[in-house]
Each structure stands twice: as C-alpha cells, then as structure tokens.
Amino acid sequence: MVAGRVAPERLGLEGERVSLIELTHVGKVYGTGDVAVQALKDASLTVDQGEYVAIMGPSGSGKSTLMYLLGCLDVPTSGRYILNGNDVRSLDEIELAAVRNHEIGFVFQQFNLLASLEAWRNVELPLLYGGERRRHVRRDQAIEALERVGLGHRYHHRPVELSGGEQQRVAIARALINRPALILADEPTGSLDSSSGTEILQLFEELNEAGVTIVLITHDPGVGSHAKRLLKIRDGRLSNSDARPTMGGATVAAQGSRRGPAGGALGASSL
Amino acid sequence: MTLGDTLRTGLSAIGGHRLRSALTVLGILIGIAAVILTVGLGQGAQDEVNGAIASLGTNLLIVTPGSVTSGGVQGGLGSASTLTIGDAQALGSHLDAPDIAAVAPQVQKTMSMTAGISNWTAPVVGTTPSWLGVRSRTVAAGRFLTQADVTSEAHVVVLGELVAANLFSSPASAIGAKVDLNGVPFQVVGVLAAAGSSANTNQDNLVTVPISTAQSQLFGGPDRRSVQAILLEATSPATMSAAYQEADSLLLQLHGITRPALADFTITPQTSLLSTASSISRTLTVLLAGVAAISLIVGGIGVMNILLVSVTERIREIGLRKALGATPGAIRSQFLVEAIILGVVGGVGGVLLGVIGAIGLPHLIGHPVTLSPVAVVAAVFVAALVALAAGVYPATRAARLVPMEALRSE
Structure with a gap:
C-alpha cells in the first residue's frame, strides 16, 4: 500500500488543508554583475498535502530552476521557501542534505540509477544516507518499495538488465522509500516510450490517490494534463491556471495565497 | 552509514573501473616495491659490512710500517721495512702493554701452489699461532700452526677454505697431503673454517705457514727479520684506545723516535676502515631509498589524478547522492575510502613484489637483500597514507559540489 509521509502535527483537524510548500516572492539569480541571469522572478506558490501539481513550461522557462529550488538542491537568492515547516534559506548544507533525504523523493528524466548497483541497492540509498545502519532492514524495506511499484521480483537486477519503464519504477521506489512529504518528478516520462510513460503516470495517480504529494515538472501538455492542478512557467515567471489544464490559463500568480483557486480543494479531497 | 557501507560503496566504484583502478594501484605498487627493495638492499649491505667487522675481530689494531725518511726524502706509506719480529715480541709483553691481549706478526706474498695435478694462486701468510684468535678464525679440520712449528721452521701449511676446495676434493682429504708453494714442499696440517668475504677481500683465499719458515724458505729478501704487519688484539672493545696508546709509545721507544710526528709506523683500528665502508653503504641506501620514495610520490600523484578524473566523471553520481541526502x-569519506583501498591494495601488492624481488634479486646481482618485518608493515601504512593524502583534494572537491550543478552536468 502506498502512503505519503504525513507529519501528524501538520495535519489540520477535520482534514483541514495543510500547506507543504510555501514559496513566497522567490527569485533566483545565477552569476553576478553583467553576466547575472534572472532565472526565476518573484515566484509564489503554495502546495498542500496530497496535491498533484504539474509545473509546465518550455525549455529555458525557469522550470528546472524552480525544480532545483523546490528540491533544496539549490537555495533561492531572494524570497522565502518553507518546506514542511523548514525555512530552507536558513539551513546549512548538512541540514539541507537531511531535508532532501527525509522530505523529498526525486524522480529524474534520466532515472539516475547507479549502474554498478543492483535495483535494491539503488533503492536503499536514501535509507543509507538517512542513517539506517542495519543492512537487512534496508534490504527488506527496499524490496517492499520495489513491490509497491510492481518490481518486487526484479530486486537483484542491475539497471542495464531492466527496461526504461522498469528503471523509472526503480527510481520511483527509491523516491518513496523514506516516505517523503513530497515526490518531485522532473520530466519523468521524457526518456520513455508512450506506453511506459502512461504506466508511470498511472503509477503517480495511484500514489497520489493514496495520499502522496506530487509535483511534476514537464514541458509536455499531455503529461501535465494528468495532474490535478497545472501551473505554467514562462520567462522565469510562474502563473496559476485552472485545475484542468488548458493551454491558455489564468495569469494571476498565487502571490503567496495559502492555496491555488482549485488545487486547494483537490488537495483536501485527496487526503 | 557504517564503515562496512562506506567500504562497500568504495569497492563498487573501484570495481566499476577495473583497468583504471589496476593501473593506479600499479603506480603505488611499484613505488612500495622499490622502497622495500632499496631499503632491503641497503640493509643487506649493512649486514654484510657488520658481519665483516665481526669476522675480522672488533678489537683489532693493525700496525703497518710507515714512511721512512732517508736523506731528506720521505718514502711512501709502507715503503719501509721498519717493523720486526722483535717489535711484535715486545708488544706481546703483558707488562709493557697490559691492554693488548694477543699479537700476530704477519708477512704475506701471493704465490702459486700445486697439489698433485691441481694448482692455484693465493696469498701466503706467514704468521704465528695467535693469528687464529686475533683474526677470529676457527679451524674446520686438522689443526692450526703451533709455536713448535714456528720454532722449528716446520714446512707445514694451513689452507683457507677456498684454497682447500680448489686443490682437494674435501677438507678432510687435504690433511696430511703435500702442497708445493713456489716449488717448496709443505705438508697440510689443517683447513680453516669459511669466513666469507669482506671489503673486497676473500678471507678464505689464503694459506698460512709459520712466519719463520716463510721468512727463511719462501720470501727471502735482505732483512729476514722484518714483517709487513703486526696484528694486535685489544683485551676488549673498551680498551682499544688504551691498547693503541701502549702500542704507539712502545714502538716509538723501540724505534728511538722522540717526535710522534716522525713515527715510522702506522696503527689503524680495523673497524675504522669498515665503519667508513659502512657509512658509505648507508649513504647509498639513503640515496636509493630517496629515489624510491620519489617513485612512491609519483604513484601518489597517480592516485590523485585518477580520483580527480573519477570525481569529474562521476559528477552526476555525486549530484544524485547529494539529492538522495548524502552530506x-x-x-x-566515500572518495577517501576509495583512495585508501587503492593505497592498501597497492601497498600489499608492492610488499609481495618486494618480497619476491628480495628472494630473486640476490641470485641476479649477488648482493644480499634483508627485509625487516617493520619495514614491510610500515610500507603498507605509508602506501595507505600516501593515497589518503592524494585523496584529500579530490574528495574535498567532490564534497563541495553544488548538487544542482552536479546533477545538471553531462
């Protein structure tokens, strides 16, 4: 069974919506002086527990920057980012590593599996860095996570022995193993054929229905349409849209409001 | 992460690049083997010199005739025949020289010798029975010269081990046999035990005869009382300088010389010669070990280079690990452990190669190689340390990578 890690103290009474991500007027500048590039401008965004949000934009739009910021792989130049109660800008490198370890499960376009390790040893990595010292516990949990994505029988295969879709499932198992508050997926179907891609998106929907919060970043409207809320990003500016993705969409940014117009409701209903 | 986890991660990474890791290890391995072998060679040479000192007798003083001034012209060292049997007898007096335990005058000339159809050429040493003790030699078969032999100018000879081996089938068969020295017949009464070689002189390639016989029957010459050297044995290593003083003043007095600067003899402690040889071999060892250490450093640079390549190549892996929560x-520590594994494997391999070399090399070059267990254990530690030092910079670089940039790189 799939379950997102939901901190009890952050679950409001009577299923009240609880925000997981609070991005307030966040900007990111790369470089300094003449070569400075404003990759992200005044982005504000709230994602509640249990939401399934797609952030869509063409390449160069700043969506990767946003993904790195959301994933605590980089820190904002300005603004405020609170992830599950942690003010990210105030954290040092070691604390950021702990936040990435506990709060976030990454799914990448290129799967990013380590070729020399068997599937279960790829999946156990977050447990390893999370401080679980007992190898048999890590192994059991890794196999359990692989079972959740339907690959329990292939736990000892190396990545080269698995199809693209299977590799991405291993990556998803790895993302799930620490029961993170958030699954952050960067073009998760970008390297897959359409049927494998559909399977992965289906898996995401199942995970979301079981309560896992998902933020999916893509350039593909077909992929973005699977999410329950769609945000668009263009030229470093983030804008909200309808719950059902359309190509137009509203241009009003969330601007630090506690929830998107429709996403909040969906987030609540899925908890 | 436990140490086992870190080791497992390091081994996986090394296993992923077998050829490259093997070449890196080779650099360390050759360095360690070179250090072990040169130190071993030096130690072997040192042991050889020390052995030679012991075999010559550590309490040995050698008196040789010095230059003599005649008609204002000073001859070269050893040009004079100023030492006599009488000097040797006087030095043997326990009253005048209480710190001299034994005295052996010596004359020497290289001669050809025949026994049956075999012939050989070796130094013939004419001396007295005390020579055996003074030179710390022993007899393997038969007996050594006796005072009676000297008194009676007996035609008896004691063979060195090498001479006996060249003239006779066995030391035992030599006893009682006849040997002609320059055509003069002598009877073999004993064979010396092997003493090995030292300072480029083979101590087993000689024969000894009574000094009286040598002077009267073999060497001839105008002054049959003169000797070429007088070997003195001090009562102990501690009394060497006292023995030196006694011999010096006694000989000055006997030769009627008032100014020590004009002495017609020279007294040399045997050990001073050898300690020079010893210090030369030590210097050479240090030099060679230095060259070997440089090759070890080069090996360390190889480790650093490979780890830097590894960091660059695995930048995405590092980014991923950081994304998954690696601090x-x-x-x-992952990269440092990889470095240490490479170092230890190289160190152990180098020790193995060094040991094989230590066994094989003496057969090739004829010099002994002495391996000390301490050096062997130290070599492995040094290898690990060199690799660790080489790993610090690449590991720190990897640790400092910004996860975002690391993940983005291709």
Whole structure:
C-alpha cells in the first residue's frame, strides 16, 4: 500500500488543508554583475498535502530552476521557501542534505540509477544516507518499495538488465522509500516510450490517490494534463491556471495565497 | 552509514573501473616495491659490512710500517721495512702493554701452489699461532700452526677454505697431503673454517705457514727479520684506545723516535676502515631509498589524478547522492575510502613484489637483500597514507559540489 509521509502535527483537524510548500516572492539569480541571469522572478506558490501539481513550461522557462529550488538542491537568492515547516534559506548544507533525504523523493528524466548497483541497492540509498545502519532492514524495506511499484521480483537486477519503464519504477521506489512529504518528478516520462510513460503516470495517480504529494515538472501538455492542478512557467515567471489544464490559463500568480483557486480543494479531497 | 557501507560503496566504484583502478594501484605498487627493495638492499649491505667487522675481530689494531725518511726524502706509506719480529715480541709483553691481549706478526706474498695435478694462486701468510684468535678464525679440520712449528721452521701449511676446495676434493682429504708453494714442499696440517668475504677481500683465499719458515724458505729478501704487519688484539672493545696508546709509545721507544710526528709506523683500528665502508653503504641506501620514495610520490600523484578524473566523471553520481541526502562528509569519506583501498591494495601488492624481488634479486646481482618485518608493515601504512593524502583534494572537491550543478552536468 502506498502512503505519503504525513507529519501528524501538520495535519489540520477535520482534514483541514495543510500547506507543504510555501514559496513566497522567490527569485533566483545565477552569476553576478553583467553576466547575472534572472532565472526565476518573484515566484509564489503554495502546495498542500496530497496535491498533484504539474509545473509546465518550455525549455529555458525557469522550470528546472524552480525544480532545483523546490528540491533544496539549490537555495533561492531572494524570497522565502518553507518546506514542511523548514525555512530552507536558513539551513546549512548538512541540514539541507537531511531535508532532501527525509522530505523529498526525486524522480529524474534520466532515472539516475547507479549502474554498478543492483535495483535494491539503488533503492536503499536514501535509507543509507538517512542513517539506517542495519543492512537487512534496508534490504527488506527496499524490496517492499520495489513491490509497491510492481518490481518486487526484479530486486537483484542491475539497471542495464531492466527496461526504461522498469528503471523509472526503480527510481520511483527509491523516491518513496523514506516516505517523503513530497515526490518531485522532473520530466519523468521524457526518456520513455508512450506506453511506459502512461504506466508511470498511472503509477503517480495511484500514489497520489493514496495520499502522496506530487509535483511534476514537464514541458509536455499531455503529461501535465494528468495532474490535478497545472501551473505554467514562462520567462522565469510562474502563473496559476485552472485545475484542468488548458493551454491558455489564468495569469494571476498565487502571490503567496495559502492555496491555488482549485488545487486547494483537490488537495483536501485527496487526503 | 557504517564503515562496512562506506567500504562497500568504495569497492563498487573501484570495481566499476577495473583497468583504471589496476593501473593506479600499479603506480603505488611499484613505488612500495622499490622502497622495500632499496631499503632491503641497503640493509643487506649493512649486514654484510657488520658481519665483516665481526669476522675480522672488533678489537683489532693493525700496525703497518710507515714512511721512512732517508736523506731528506720521505718514502711512501709502507715503503719501509721498519717493523720486526722483535717489535711484535715486545708488544706481546703483558707488562709493557697490559691492554693488548694477543699479537700476530704477519708477512704475506701471493704465490702459486700445486697439489698433485691441481694448482692455484693465493696469498701466503706467514704468521704465528695467535693469528687464529686475533683474526677470529676457527679451524674446520686438522689443526692450526703451533709455536713448535714456528720454532722449528716446520714446512707445514694451513689452507683457507677456498684454497682447500680448489686443490682437494674435501677438507678432510687435504690433511696430511703435500702442497708445493713456489716449488717448496709443505705438508697440510689443517683447513680453516669459511669466513666469507669482506671489503673486497676473500678471507678464505689464503694459506698460512709459520712466519719463520716463510721468512727463511719462501720470501727471502735482505732483512729476514722484518714483517709487513703486526696484528694486535685489544683485551676488549673498551680498551682499544688504551691498547693503541701502549702500542704507539712502545714502538716509538723501540724505534728511538722522540717526535710522534716522525713515527715510522702506522696503527689503524680495523673497524675504522669498515665503519667508513659502512657509512658509505648507508649513504647509498639513503640515496636509493630517496629515489624510491620519489617513485612512491609519483604513484601518489597517480592516485590523485585518477580520483580527480573519477570525481569529474562521476559528477552526476555525486549530484544524485547529494539529492538522495548524502552530506558533504559522506561524499568526502566515500572518495577517501576509495583512495585508501587503492593505497592498501597497492601497498600489499608492492610488499609481495618486494618480497619476491628480495628472494630473486640476490641470485641476479649477488648482493644480499634483508627485509625487516617493520619495514614491510610500515610500507603498507605509508602506501595507505600516501593515497589518503592524494585523496584529500579530490574528495574535498567532490564534497563541495553544488548538487544542482552536479546533477545538471553531462
């Protein structure tokens, strides 16, 4: 069974919506002086527990920057980012590593599996860095996570022995193993054929229905349409849209409001 | 992460690049083997010199005739025949020279010798029975010269081990046999035990005869009382300088010389010669070990280079590990452990190669190689340390990578 890690103290009474991500007027500048590039401008965004949000934009739009910021792989130049109660800008490198370890499960376009390790040893990595010292516990949990994505029988295969879709499932198992508050997926179907891609998106929907919060970043409207809320990003500016993705969409940014117009409701209903 | 986890991660990474890791290890391995072998060779040479000192007798003083001034012209060292049997007898007096335990006058000339159809050429040493003790030699078969032999100018000879081996089938068969020295017949009464070689002189390639016989029957010459050297044995290593003083003043007095600067003899402690040889071999060892250490450092640079390549090549892996929650410390220790594994494998391999070399090399070059267990254990530690030092910079670089940039790189 799939379950997102939901901190009890952050679950409001009577299923009240609880925000997981609070991005307030966040900007990111790369470089300094003449070569400075404003990759992200005044982005504000709230994602509640249990939401399934797609952030869509063409390449160069700043969506990767946003993904790195959301994933605590980089820190904002300005603004405020609170992830599950942690003010990210105030954290040092070691604390950021702990936040990435506990709060976030990454799914990448290129799967990013380590070729020399068997599937279960790829999946156990977050447990390893999370401080679980007992190898048999890590192994059991890794196999359990692989079972959740339907690959329990292939736990000892190396990545080269698995199809693209299977590799991405291993990556998803790895993302799930620490029961993170958030699954952050960067073009998760970008390297897959359409049927494998559909399977992965289906898996995401199942995970979301079981309560896992998902933020999916893509350039593909077909992929973005699977999410329950769609945000668009263009030229470093983030804008909200309808719950059902359309190509137009509203241009009003969330601007630090506690929830998107429709996403909040969906987030609540899925908890 | 436990140490086992870190080791497992390091081994996986090394296993992923077998050829490259093997070449890196080779650099360390050759360095360690070179250090072990040169130190071993030096130690072997040192042992050889020390052995030679012991075999010559550590309490040995050698008196040789010095230059003599005649008609204002000073001859070269050893040009004079100023030492006599009488000097040797006087030095043997326990009253005048209480710190001299034994005295052996010596004359020497290289001669050809025949026994049956075999012939050989070796130094013939004419001396007295005390020579055996003074030179710390022993007899393997038969007996050594006796005072009676000297008194009666007996035609008896004691063979060195090498001479006996060249003239006779066995030391035992030599006893009682006849040997002609320059055509003069002598009877073999004993064979000396092997003493090995020292300072480029083979101590087993000689024969000894009574000094009286040598002077009257073999060497001839105008002054049959003169000797070429007088070997003195001090009562102990501690009394060497006292023995030196006694011999010096006694000989000055006997030769009627008032100014020590004009002495017609020279007294040399045997050990001073050898300690020079010893210090030369030590210097050479240090030099060679230095060259070997440089090759070890080159091996260390190889480790650093490979790890830097590894960091660059695995930059995405590092980014991924950081994304999954690896702290900078975890990344750093991963690379340091890889470095140490390479170092230890190289160190152990180098020790194995060094030991094989230590066994094989003496057969090739004829010099002994002495391996000390301490050096062997130290070599492995040094290898690990060199690799660790080489790993610090690449590991720190890996640890400092910004995860975002690391993940983005291709």
